[in-house]
Amino acid sequence: MHSSFQKYWLLFAQAVTILLAALFIVATLKPEWLSESRVGSLVDTVSLKESQYDGQLSPGSYHEAVKNSMPAVVNIFTNKGSKPKARKGSHPNSADPLFKFFFGGQPPEEEPSSSLGSGVLVSPEGYILTNHHVISDANDIDVALADGRKVKAQVIGSDPETDIAVLKIETKQLPTPITLGKVESVHVGDVVLAIGNPFGVGQTVTSGIVSALGRDHVGINTFENFIQTDAAINPGNSGGPLVDSTGAVIGVNSAIASLGYSRGSQTGSIGLGFAIPINQARKTAEQLIKNGKATYPVIGVSVDMNYSGDGAMIAKTADSIVKGSSAAKAGLAPGDIITIFDGTPISSAEELIVAIRSKSVGDKVEISYKRGGTTSRTTLTLSASK
Numbered sequence: 563m564h565s566s567f568q569k570y571w572l573l574f575a576q577a578v579t580i581l582l583a584a585l586f587i588v589a590t591l592k593p594e595w596l597s598e599s600r601v602g603s604l605v606d607t608v609s610l611k612e613s614q615y616d617g618q619l620s621p622g623s624y625h626e627a628v629k630n631s632m633p634a635v636v637n638i639f640t641n642k643g644s645k646p647k648a649r650k651g652s653h654p655n656s657a658d659p660l661f662k663f664f665f666g667g668q669p670p671e672e673e674p675s676s677s678l679g680s681g682v683l684v685s686p687e688g689y690i691l692t693n694h695h696v697i698s699d700a701n702d703i704d705v706a707l708a709d710g711r712k713v714k715a716q717v718i719g720s721d722p723e724t725d726i727a728v729l730k731i732e733t734k735q736l737p738t739p740i741t742l743g744k745v746e747s748v749h750v751g752d753v754v755l756a757i758g759n760p761f762g763v764g765q766t767v768t769s770g771i772v773s774a775l776g777r778d779h780v781g782i783n784t785f786e787n788f789i790q791t792d793a794a795i796n797p798g799n800s801g802g803p804l805v806d807s808t809g810a811v812i813g814v815n816s817a818i819a820s821l822g823y824s825r826g827s828q829t830g831s832i833g834l835g836f837a838i839p840i841n842q843a844r845k846t847a848e849q850l851i852k853n854g855k856a857t858y859p860v861i862g863v864s865v866d867m868n869y870s871g872d873g874a875m876i877a878k879t880a881d882s883i884v885k886g887s888s889a890a891k892a893g894l895a896p897g898d899i900i901t902i903f904d905g906t907p908i909s910s911a912e913e914l915i916v917a918i919r920s921k922s923v924g925d926k927v928e929i930s931y932k933r934g935g936t937t938s939r940t941t942l943t944l945s946a947s948k
Contacts, residue, residue: 862887
């Protein structure tokens with residue numbers, strides 16, 4: 563019995579040895595045999611569910627909006643001012659006054675500091691809309707088109723109060739200009755896309771919603787009436803378009819709010835982006851193209867920006883009303899509180915500024931104002947800013 567067990571155990575051991583040797587030979591010489599057989603076994607035992615959208619757009623995609631608008635978006639590269647440039651091979655302490663006193667030294671060379679932003683082509687004549695702060699003080703401006711071409715740009719006009727500038731490029735086969743949207747059709751909660759060149763990485767699209775309209779007190783421009791969005795807007799996006807779900811531009815991306823915000827030291831998007839409404843940008847752009855500068859309708863008063871009551875108070879100073887201005891001719895006086903402007907209720911100085919800027923030079927408007935305990939009305943004609 564014992565010898566019989568040993569015989570069977572010896573046969574089993576020999577069989578296992580032969581199988582292991584065969585497996586080693588196959589794995590060494592024909593490893594694909596093993597992988598194929600394994601894949602076959604997986605396919606026999608696993609069911610994989612594939613998408614039915616074979617090459618089609620995913621549901622809810624904004625690809626068409628991007629396709630319609632992105633070709634008109636450009637990258638803007640500028641050279642601004644100069645900064646010291648160390649001479650090749652110069653000593654690291656060569657700029658130190660004591661070093662110069664003992665060893666002499668040449669003044670450092672100057673090199674331009676570069677900046678970048680975005681813009682959007684708005685006409686077949688080559689006009690590009692961007693921000694004033696993107697191209698201000700620029701010595702040289704290059705524009706990179708979506709197809710990779712680079713061309714020189716000419717500044718047509720720039721307005722710091724609205725932070726809008728217009729460039730012009732001359733080249734063949736310009737991309738199709740972007741479609742201008744209507745701010746009246748924009749609502750809080752609408753989906754929007756921001757397109758630009760953040761941090762110089764290349765054209766990028768981010769999405770979000772309209773977080774607020776008519777946002778002021780941001781402390782960026784003289785005239786503020788921003789569209790607020792949570793679409794990621796980062797350094798380099800400035801001047802690029804904010805577009806709606808059809809690809810029409812509804813705003814020009816101007817700034818972001820960051821912790822300890824300052825335009826010169828933006829650190830990245832935290833969901834507070836601001837865009838200049840396209841109707842305002844268009845109005846300024848048309849003036850820059852026509853006259854080389856922007857003019858605004860005014861009534862000829864200085865308002866008290868610290869007044870916290872309802873309405874906009876004309877400052878209580880002797881020079882708060884310009885002599886010969888529309889306000890002076892209409893009988894307005896320092897201390898008057900404007901409560902209605904051309905049918906629009908006014909609750910603050912900022913709202914009065916927005917209401918005036920929405921009109922055109924030469925428009926006749928009716929104003930309601932309080933003086934003491936009496937409410938009066940007057941009509942005046944808007945004049946042009948100097």
